[in-house]
Amino acid sequence: MSDQELPRQDCAATVLGGPTTVIDAGGLRVVVDPTFDDPGPHGYLTKTLGPALTEDRLGAVDLVLVSHDAHPDNLDDRGRAFARAAHLTLTVPGAADRLGAPAVGLAPWATFVLPRPDGGGDLSVLAVPAVHGPEDGERDPEGNINCEVTGFVLSGRGLPTVYVSGDNASMRAVAAIARHVPEIDAAVLNAGAARVPGKFRRRPVSMDGHRAAAAAAVLGVTVVIPAHYDGWTHFSEGRAELETAFDEAGLSALLRLADHGSWSALRG
Known part of the structure; x- marks a missing residue:
């Protein structure tokens, strides 16, 4: 594999x-959710594959989005160092407190705006609800199931509007996002x-294929880039x-399952 910096794209995403x-846009x-550790055990979770590209290959990064910091499969040791060294990190309020500057915590439906270097105005980042487990799961004193977690919606003039789910298992949350942002x-x-032993009777804490297809239908998107599978x-x-799930739903044309490190356009 070449050691060159990952080339910039006009409007595309790649899962590492x-x-x-x-995500390159504007x-x-x-x-999103940097994880760069080598394979191996992380407490009760075990990583089996390293990233397609390491953090030193990404060049100048303008923004890091952290859906939650409670689990090492979404923010591992090198990912945490990456987020702390970033120019700007947006995450949930609790994680922002733990990470410290430059992390900024966003409550659900809060927006952060940053200027775009392409001259097209601003990129708007909207924090949106996410539920990291079954709807009937036990809630902590803050009302979270499993942990505090968020999704994001990125938008801007002339750009496609992009929903980044984080570890959301809730179709209710997806429906609320579709109502709040009607054109994604x-x-x-x-x-x-x-599925994690000892949690929620081993019921899924993230979307399965059928829920991912249902989310795509509810949101009305033209492009789906799966991650974290x-x-x-x-x-x-x-x-x-x-x-299989997208084929059974008749939505295979939406699915972009590129090899890790390969780009997929964000426009349908």
């Missing part, structure tokens, strides 16, 4: 492995039907199950 996704480079063009959906032993579904 696990949840880690690079002249900005955005990195593309979705980066964490899938894999993650391989590289860890707690995923119960992979690429094949995603392909």
Whole structure:
């Protein structure tokens, strides 16, 4: 593999492995849920695949999005260092407190705006609800199931509007997002039907393939880029199950299952 910097794209995304996704849009480079550790055990979770590209290959990064910091499959040791060293990191309020500057915490439906270097105005980042487990799961004192987690919607003049799910398993949350943001063009959906022993009777804490297809239909998107469906032993579904679910829903034309490190356009 070449050691060259990852080339800039006009408006595209690439999944590097696990949840880690690079989005280039409006002249900005955005990195979602950085995980760059080598394979191996991380507490009760085990990583089986390293990233397609390491953090030193990403060049100048304008924004890091962290859906949550409670689990190492979404923010591992090198990912945490990457987020702390970033120019700007947006995440949930609790994670922002733990990460410290430059992290900024966003409550659900809060918006952060940053200027675009392409001269097209601003990129708007909207924090949106996410539920990291079954709707009837036990809630903590803050009302979270499993942990505090968020999704994001990225938008701007002349750009496709992109939903980044984070570890959301809730179709109610997807429906609320569709009502709040009626025109979403593309979705980066964490899938894999993650199941963890001792939690929620081993029910999924992230979307399975059928819920990912349902989310795509509810949102009305024209592009779906799946993430977080391989590289860890707690995923119960992979690429094949995603392909089957979208085929059974008649939505295969939406699915972009490129090899990790390969770009997919965000416009349908």
